[in-house]
Amino acid sequence: MEPAAIDYGIPATDYWMMTFGEIMSQIESNKRKRETELKEKAMFDYKAAQLNMYAFNDPSKMPTAEKHYPYLVDEKVRKVVQPAPNPDNWQSDKALMMQQAMQIKATKERRKRMGGE
Template sequence: MLEDLYPQAVQIGISSTDFWSMTFDEIMVQVEANKKRHENGLREKAMFDYSQQRMAIFAFNDPKNFPKFEEAYPFLAAIEKEVQQGLSEEEQHRQDMQRDQEIMMKNIQAIQATKERNKNKQ
């Protein structure tokens, strides 16, 4: 049964190495997920195509009032905000790591100094 599904599964995006380690239920879930992702991609492309055509007609008929990029694609501002937030979180993570490394280095130096003092006492 799986042998019959193999060509179709690979065709819709399941890697051949993953296919043989999956159960039938996992294969079906992956098939549905890939199908849904493809449908969403088609919807997205259709939305962009439609929007592009509307803007082309708008630009031809009323070029002085052509909408700005942000007005034509308002959802991109939200995506950019999320990206910026992610970048600031990454920077905060780097700063936290650097601070932790500095604390660790101070602790190592203190331990080495203590070992050196104990060594000199003996």
């Protein structure tokens, strides 16, 4: 049984100091850990294949890394709070729009005087 235990990740030096129950618990734990690693690897392979599909067929639709791998984004960064629009700001927005419209109008008039358009 020692070779099988060593194959499942139990050090040979620790094997003789463990009870049968401890050995079996450690073997089961190592087995679950290995299965989890294999599932993670399979998921990474699948996601990589999806990204390759996007890159080959339609690169414009390729998702960002944060969208494809959501766990890359920190929770604090993900939760962005947008400030509520202030209804009193419409007057400053209107003034800004009027100023920009006047600048565009002045540019058009200047071009007409210079012989353009």
